[in-house]
Every structure is written in structure tokens, then in C-alpha cells.
Amino acid sequence: MKTQFPSTFFGRKKSVRKFNNTVYEASKIPKPPDDAACALYPRTSPRDTPPDSKENSFVSQMYHSMNLDRVPAQEEFENMAVISANVKEKFSLLKDVKDGQFCDIVAQIVRPPFDTGDRITLWVSDFTENPLFYNFSIGADGASLGRDGDPYGYTDKFTTATKTTDWPGPYGKRSIQITCWEPHATVIRDGNLGPLTWIDARNLQIKTGRNGSNLEGFLREDRAAFGTKFGIQRVDLAADSEYVNPRAKAALQRKREYERLRKEQLKDIREASKAGEKRKKGMETNKESKKENAKARRKAKRKKEAGRQYQDDDQAEEDTVQVTDLNTRDKAVSRLSEITSIVQHETTIEGEAVKVPLPFVNLNYRANVRVVDFSPSNIADFAHPKRESEYDILSDDGEESMPNSDSEDDDEQPSQMTMDDFAQARNWEWHFFLELEDAISDPKRKKERLWVLVDNQAAQCLTGLDASNLKQDREALSILRDKMFTLWGNLEEKKTAAQEAVRKGKPPADSDDENEPEAGNNAPNNMQLTNRSFPCCIQQYGIKVSESDSTKASAGDGKRWQRMFRLFGTMIAGG
Incomplete structure (x- = not known):
């Protein structure tokens, strides 16, 4: 390959007519006095002239005289090559992340960070679902059915069963665990990044976790050309709306929709749980009634019918009053003593009429x-x-x-x-x-x-x-x-x-x-x-x-x- 460009040596310009690019594998370059011929990569063209022994010896001396801490290892170099190939657009929603991917995300921290000294573990969510995330189920009382701090069960054989602390949400496959090493761990500590904080994480590595089933994120040191590069920062939501990160704003909209969906799911779960309890009680009652003799069953039936008739009469009278009140256009003036009086609800329990004081009425x-x-x-x-x-x-x-x-x-x-x-x-x-x-x-x-x-x-x-x-x-x-x-x-x-x-x-x-x-x-x-x-x-x-x-x-x-x-x-x- 021939080229020509000006070069300055001690104030004078000189033309370089011809040069060759020769690549050596750094891990194979021997120490002097051995030369670096054994570390040469194959020539890309038969016209390329191989370096002579003096040039190979110079490469060996130059390489081992450098500060190798500033030279990336082969694995790091390959990662940097992958990163450089995707430099245009690395942002991804969590629902789209895949094993082996490096990406940028905007997400919210959903539980307190776990600090082990040399690294910090976060759980974050952008309120999208990924089938390869761990599934946090929701119970009838709104409590999580997952594990506390150990969703993958790494420590099951070393610990005994304990009561599960409620997972704060979101439920389903909407959260990913991220392990942050230095210097990112220091940023999290010094910045007091905690629950409900929105973060912008850059160059996040996505890999399958140790359980082999779920994806995890890893934020390692990113040694840029000009010193240390921090890959995590807080997203400011206190600014005027027009200046807020649009990706964080979109995630907030998804969170709002999720909160509405969660309330509906909780309502359905609680209603189903109550219905199940009623069916269970009914089955237990049927089992007990079969053990009674015919006389006792007839007596219980008469008692039950009498109680039901009393309750129906009482309910009919109450409904009539409510309809009259609801159809009255002009409300009658009430005294404060009437407004503050405790309302007693009349009902029937085991065939007996009782009055239950209500804490309030709408x-x-x-x-x-x-x-x-x-x-x-x-x-x-x-x-x-x-x-x-x-x-x-x-x-x-x-x-x-x-x-x-x-x-x-x-x-x-x-x-x-x-x-x-x-x-x-x-x-x-x-x-x-x-x-x-x-x-x-x-x-x-x-x-x-x-x-x-x-x-x-x-x-x-x-x-x-x-x-x-x-x-x-x-x-x-x-x-x-x-x-x-x-x-x-x-x-x-x-x-x-x-x-x-x-x-x-x-x-x-x-x-x-x-x-x-x-x-x-x-x-x-x-x-x-x-x-x-x-x-x-x-x-x-x-x-x-x-x-x-x-x-x-x-x-x-x-x-x-x-x-x-x-x-x-x-x-x-x-x-």
C-alpha cells in the first residue's frame, strides 16, 4: 500500500512513500533477547514483506518496556470491538435484551441496593416484561411469593425456610438484577441511589445468570481512552417536563399503567380467595351435616329457614328505606347529632339478630x-x-x-x-x-x-x-x-x-x-x-x-x- 503525507522531523518535512502494517499477538510476544517472530499474525497479502530479525527484536523490547496495565487484555479488546460495532444505537428496553448484549437502559431501582463492599447488586425495572427474567408472583394479600434477596435459590441448601419479605414490585417478569463493580459501586454509594431512583445505565452487559435460566446485568469498569468512565447516573425528574429524559418519561407512563393493572389484579385475587374460602366452609359444613342423624338435620333445617325468612324481611324493609332516601331530590336538614351518630347494621348470625356498629358510612x-x-x-x-x-x-x-x-x-x-x-x-x-x-x-x-x-x-x-x-x-x-x-x-x-x-x-x-x-x-x-x-x-x-x-x-x-x-x-x- 502506497501513500504520501507530510511528516515533520526537526522542522523539516519528509515524504513517506511506503509502509506495511504488521500485527503481533500480544500474549505470545517473548521477552528480550528473543524476537517477536513467533507472535506474528499471518500475512493478509502475499505482497506484504515480512519484518526482519531486527524489527522483530525491536517489537519485543518495545512491548516489554511499556506499562502493560494500560494495554487491554485480549478478552477486553474483543469486548471493546463488539461495543464499537454498536456505537450508533445501544439503548434497549428490558423486554428486548438478550444474552451477550451490551446496551444502555433507563430504569427505576425497585428495592434497596445490596452492598458487599467490592460490588453492589441492584434490582431495576423499566416496566416491560422479558420472558427470561425471574417471575415474582403476587399473593392474595399483595405479598410476593418469591424468595427474599435470593430469587435464584443459590443458598437453599445452606439455609432454613424463613418468612418471605414482601417483594416491593413490580410483579411478573419485569425486573432484572444488576451487579455493579467499581467505580460504579462508589457512584451508587456517594449518590445515595436507592429505591424509586431512576437511573441511566450505560454499556450494561447482559448474560445468563448462574442458575442458567434468567438474564442478569453486569456493569464493569469501562476504561476509556481518557481515564475512568462512569456507566451509571441519576435521571433528574425534577426538571421542567420538556427537559426530562424522554425515555424516563416513557417508562413512567408504563409504570402508571402497571399500577392500574396491579390494583385490578389484586382485587380479582382477593375476590377469588374469598370465594374459595366460602366453598371450603361449605364443604366442611356438608361433611359435618352428613354425620348428624335425621332428626338433627331436620331441626337445623327448620332453624336455618326461620333465620333466612327473618333476614329477608329485614333486608326488604332496609332496601325500601334506602330507595326512598335515594329518590328524594331535596335532602332534609340534619342536626349534627344525627350526622355524628354511630350507624348500627342489623344482620343475622346463626339465626339470631345482632347489631354491628359500622366504623363509617358513605x-x-x-x-x-x-x-x-x-x-x-x-x-x-x-x-x-x-x-x-x-x-x-x-x-x-x-x-x-x-x-x-x-x-x-x-x-x-x-x-x-x-x-x-x-x-x-x-x-x-x-x-x-x-x-x-x-x-x-x-x-x-x-x-x-x-x-x-x-x-x-x-x-x-x-x-x-x-x-x-x-x-x-x-x-x-x-x-x-x-x-x-x-x-x-x-x-x-x-x-x-x-x-x-x-x-x-x-x-x-x-x-x-x-x-x-x-x-x-x-x-x-x-x-x-x-x-x-x-x-x-x-x-x-x-x-x-x-x-x-x-x-x-x-x-x-x-x-x-x-x-x-x-x-x-x-x-x-x-x-
């Missing part, structure tokens, strides 16, 4: 009330930063974002936020409570009171205002104060005066006398409330809260139902 009421207190005490805290959801960046797609927590937790008092969270929050929502009292003119009748939640939608309807940072938006705070004055009169001034009196060590006014003026006394604590009565709509519902007492856990393991009330469909017309 009912709507109308009431005439006055506002006698509110919380938080500072109305500037009526609006708070909205709890962010990882699905918020998908709201541009025209779909409603799903909250991270279950809906029953959304009505709890918002947790204290750090200053960083406060500064970063861009969306605000209403969330406050009002204490209502029956608007009864008869002084002899006891006035019942009830705390109701005013959530974002109810507050928007009530005030006609959108939530904002009221501690900075003074104009919005002033408008809100005027609106609420129309509703509760001088309640805010009276409440502020009472708080000031407490700070000064004075006893607060008796709540029973707060509406009764005292002649000759103009102290703020004794001023008469000017709150107005108004009609409103109140909804009763239930939420799940934590419960350590198993005898009170009415909503499942470690949970109980708590009755709640919220305001809805009420608007301040004037002010």
Missing part, C-alpha cells in the same frame, strides 16, 4: 351551621405546597397524574416540610379544617359540634379562589380574609385575642359563654361572635390509619378505619 348530609373555630390558627397556612408525585411530569400528556400514596391517606394533615421542599414546590393546594356548630335558636337544646375537612376542591368552591403561597401573596391573603369574614364574622379577631391572652397568662373565655355578651365589659375575649348561620353539605367517609392493637385493626393488618367528615358543594355568595 353518606351526604345537609345542615344549618355556624363556624366556631378553624385550623390552622393562621389563615395564611390554609394553603400549603402540594405533595409532589413522580407522575406530575406526565400531566402534559392530558392524563391526570396518580398520587404515590393510596387515596385514603390524602385526607390526613400534611406533614411538616423542610425549607428546601418549601422553596422547590411550585403547586399549592387548600387544606384546612372548620369546626361547625348547630345553628339552633333554642338555648335549652345542646349545640353539637363537628370538625370538617375543607380540601382543595371544596375550598375552591367555597371561596372562588385558587390556592397560592399566602405568606408571600398578600393580596390573595386579604381577599381570603374578607371572604371568610363573610362566613364567620369576627371569629378570627376573637381567636387572635384569645391566643394573645394565653401568651400573657390570662385565662381564656369559657366556650359555653362565647355567644353571650357581658354588659359593661368590652374586653376582646368577651366580645360576641358575629358569625352567621348558613346551609352546607357534609360528607361522611372513612380513611385507613395505622393501628398497633390487632383487636382494633378493622381495615386489615396494622390498619383501622377512622371516620372523617368533609365539606362539599358550598359557596360563599357575597363578600
Whole structure:
């Protein structure tokens, strides 16, 4: 092969007319004084001139004088050759990865990393399914039926059976185990990459695991030409939606669809489990009944028929009442004592009528009330930063974002936020409570009171205002104060005066006398409330809260139902 190009030697240019490319196998190059002739690759063309003994000796001396740590081994070189062949597009969904492939992925860490010192093991998912992934099954209680930290059963013969820790999901063949060596392990530690973190992993090697059945990922050191190359980094989802990694955004959409599917599957599994238990009990009852004599069976049958007839009559009466209530256009006004009363459900157990108190009922009421207190005490805290959801960046797609927590937790008092969270929050929502009292003119009748939640939608309807940072938006705070004055009169001034009196060590006014003026006394604590009565709509519902007492856990393991009330469909017309 002939070529010509300028070359500079000590400031002078020289033409190189002819040169040969000769390849030596590095692992076979002997140490000096032996020459490297034995390491020569076969000539690619008969016209190529083989190197002479001096050139072979020079190759041997040059090779063994270099720092061999910077020279890749043959296996590494072959891997680099495979990588260079796919340099254009290496990104792959996990559903498409295959044994022997090097690829880039965007996925979410789904369980805490397992650190062994020299390497870290991750479980990640991009919420696509691969038939060669390990299958995590889901039980009737939502618990995983797989192994805890050892899905392939490597340690079965060394350990005894223990209770399986719940696999956090996703279920099915949607997750892959990735082993990360240095320097990637340090990146994971220093970056606090943990569960729910989205990562961008580059040059991930896919191989069949030790069990010979499932694929695993391996992230090894990638020695680039200019130092160490890190193959894992965090994907920032906090940026504006238009700047978020589009592959991470697509994975989030798949996760949202998976969450919806999982809820439907859990519902079906639980219903099937309940049906199975009923069939099992029915079979046991049949076996026991066969052992009884004819007289006992006839007696049990008569008792059962009597109980069934009683229950049918009772159910018919109850259904009639419900239909009447549901077909009434104008709800009758209810007193708060009626709204807060515990509903007893009448049923039949073993032929006997019993009443079971219900933790809550899903009912709507109308009431005439006055506002006698509110919380938080500072109305500037009526609006708070909205709890962010990882699905918020998908709201541009025209779909409603799903909250991270279950809906029953959304009505709890918002947790204290750090200053960083406060500064970063861009969306605000209403969330406050009002204490209502029956608007009864008869002084002899006891006035019942009830705390109701005013959530974002109810507050928007009530005030006609959108939530904002009221501690900075003074104009919005002033408008809100005027609106609420129309509703509760001088309640805010009276409440502020009472708080000031407490700070000064004075006893607060008796709540029973707060509406009764005292002649000759103009102290703020004794001023008469000017709150107005108004009609409103109140909804009763239930939420799940934590419960350590198993005898009170009415909503499942470690949970109980708590009755709640919220305001809805009420608007301040004037002010």
C-alpha cells in the first residue's frame, strides 16, 4: 500500500512513500533477547514483506518496556470491538435484551441496593416484561411469593425456610438484577441511589445468570481512552417536563399503567380467595351435616329457614328505606347529632339478630351551621405546597397524574416540610379544617359540634379562589380574609385575642359563654361572635390509619378505619 503525507522531523518535512502494517499477538510476544517472530499474525497479502530479525527484536523490547496495565487484555479488546460495532444505537428496553448484549437502559431501582463492599447488586425495572427474567408472583394479600434477596435459590441448601419479605414490585417478569463493580459501586454509594431512583445505565452487559435460566446485568469498569468512565447516573425528574429524559418519561407512563393493572389484579385475587374460602366452609359444613342423624338435620333445617325468612324481611324493609332516601331530590336538614351518630347494621348470625356498629358510612348530609373555630390558627397556612408525585411530569400528556400514596391517606394533615421542599414546590393546594356548630335558636337544646375537612376542591368552591403561597401573596391573603369574614364574622379577631391572652397568662373565655355578651365589659375575649348561620353539605367517609392493637385493626393488618367528615358543594355568595 502506497501513500504520501507530510511528516515533520526537526522542522523539516519528509515524504513517506511506503509502509506495511504488521500485527503481533500480544500474549505470545517473548521477552528480550528473543524476537517477536513467533507472535506474528499471518500475512493478509502475499505482497506484504515480512519484518526482519531486527524489527522483530525491536517489537519485543518495545512491548516489554511499556506499562502493560494500560494495554487491554485480549478478552477486553474483543469486548471493546463488539461495543464499537454498536456505537450508533445501544439503548434497549428490558423486554428486548438478550444474552451477550451490551446496551444502555433507563430504569427505576425497585428495592434497596445490596452492598458487599467490592460490588453492589441492584434490582431495576423499566416496566416491560422479558420472558427470561425471574417471575415474582403476587399473593392474595399483595405479598410476593418469591424468595427474599435470593430469587435464584443459590443458598437453599445452606439455609432454613424463613418468612418471605414482601417483594416491593413490580410483579411478573419485569425486573432484572444488576451487579455493579467499581467505580460504579462508589457512584451508587456517594449518590445515595436507592429505591424509586431512576437511573441511566450505560454499556450494561447482559448474560445468563448462574442458575442458567434468567438474564442478569453486569456493569464493569469501562476504561476509556481518557481515564475512568462512569456507566451509571441519576435521571433528574425534577426538571421542567420538556427537559426530562424522554425515555424516563416513557417508562413512567408504563409504570402508571402497571399500577392500574396491579390494583385490578389484586382485587380479582382477593375476590377469588374469598370465594374459595366460602366453598371450603361449605364443604366442611356438608361433611359435618352428613354425620348428624335425621332428626338433627331436620331441626337445623327448620332453624336455618326461620333465620333466612327473618333476614329477608329485614333486608326488604332496609332496601325500601334506602330507595326512598335515594329518590328524594331535596335532602332534609340534619342536626349534627344525627350526622355524628354511630350507624348500627342489623344482620343475622346463626339465626339470631345482632347489631354491628359500622366504623363509617358513605353518606351526604345537609345542615344549618355556624363556624366556631378553624385550623390552622393562621389563615395564611390554609394553603400549603402540594405533595409532589413522580407522575406530575406526565400531566402534559392530558392524563391526570396518580398520587404515590393510596387515596385514603390524602385526607390526613400534611406533614411538616423542610425549607428546601418549601422553596422547590411550585403547586399549592387548600387544606384546612372548620369546626361547625348547630345553628339552633333554642338555648335549652345542646349545640353539637363537628370538625370538617375543607380540601382543595371544596375550598375552591367555597371561596372562588385558587390556592397560592399566602405568606408571600398578600393580596390573595386579604381577599381570603374578607371572604371568610363573610362566613364567620369576627371569629378570627376573637381567636387572635384569645391566643394573645394565653401568651400573657390570662385565662381564656369559657366556650359555653362565647355567644353571650357581658354588659359593661368590652374586653376582646368577651366580645360576641358575629358569625352567621348558613346551609352546607357534609360528607361522611372513612380513611385507613395505622393501628398497633390487632383487636382494633378493622381495615386489615396494622390498619383501622377512622371516620372523617368533609365539606362539599358550598359557596360563599357575597363578600
